[in-house]
Amino acid sequence: MCRFLAYRGEPIFLTDLVCAPSHSLVHQSLHAAEAKTETNGDGFGIGWYGERQVPGTYREVRPAWSDENLRSLCDQVRSGLFFAHVRASTGTATTRANCHPFAHGRHLFMHNGQIGGYSRIKRRIEALIPDDLYETRHGTTDSEAIFLLAIANGLATDPVDAMARTLKQVRVLMVEAGIAEALKFTAAVTDGENLWAYRWSCDGNPPTLYFREAGGNLLVVSEPIDDKTKGWREVPKGCGLVARAGSETRVQCLNEAMAQLAA
Template structure:
């Protein structure tokens, strides 16, 4: 999940929502795995340039330090990820978000046959980025590939080039070129999100409706009444069952939001082969 908008106490969205991301770590309804207990991560922005990061291999629902942090930290932009390991070890270096400078990166999905593609993809990294890979996940390699392809200048094009490279490498190796890629990228002032799959339906991804629409639909809800224009949530699955509150991001689409949460761009996500 990602929050982008007015400063809020992180606890409000992590623990005080009916079906928030921590509840989803135990009871996901729309994810590939109903339980996501193989670690978690929280990255948030304050007044400094580089975001703060707290990651753990413990389940999100049982980490007392996460509750302590969330109850005392306020932020205008933060990303949270709960993990279900697919083949890679349960360890802190494999937990999202991944960070580079002011950038945060999360990924819901996988690269099929990644162990067979890992060597080729690692060799495609800029040499200066090679040593920055500390874990063993496909996500961290995708992030470093995106940085290699210019993520800091144009995040969506960099991700299109990254996914195009992965698909081309898989085909050359005779592997199933399946990429499941719900990406979240943030630099503190802009938030980018991608929903993509090589074939078939991609993993679910939703954003909240505009504030005026929400207020019109639910004029007596005191929590929703506190929303300001531009406040925005992006989630893998809705936090509540309120009709009209959530808009599904179309398959194979990228969106970007300016601070504070105003939609800047929505366009097709089209991988670019090298």
């Protein structure tokens, strides 16, 4: 599994969240507290929005805790919307192209979880991705495949519905293949303006997800980066977070969206 962090609000230096806090994401790369694995050392990545419409990314195969470049970048880059992710591989290779966040056009996506039995249905999932999107697949992870499939399913228009459709499609393939392991999906996506997060698993036991709001700034994390009592709220299992610019952040039920699709 992995640990991640998403921020939207007043522009701040990335280091203020990624490196500085007592239980920062970099600290979690060595000592995650609520993850299946304590060590998240199979690469990492950051993605941020600056002056361009498309985000910048820095992804690297080395552990986050010892990366001098990460420290320097987080110290220099100030952004009002950024993602950061430390990876614990669930089987795919440690390459830059397999590190999160994944960027596509204006979108960033990152994932904590996995498609159970992925290697057995990898190509069937890939077959669902349209040609023009498949050309942009640079890595081999389940996470990137989900992202591209979600784009095909309308991520740009309705991110909750698109992700519900995507998870349904993947589940169908899993069931067909008789896969017993779970589909676990705690994730975040942004179009550079709005932010969505998800916490869902087919076995009702998705990885943790928290958020905190203060003064119009939203922070979404796998686990609190400081004192757990300081205003953190847990995203309920089976739910998503919708944080549209200019609107209140609200929790939306992903299970419901998926049920409606089934109807």
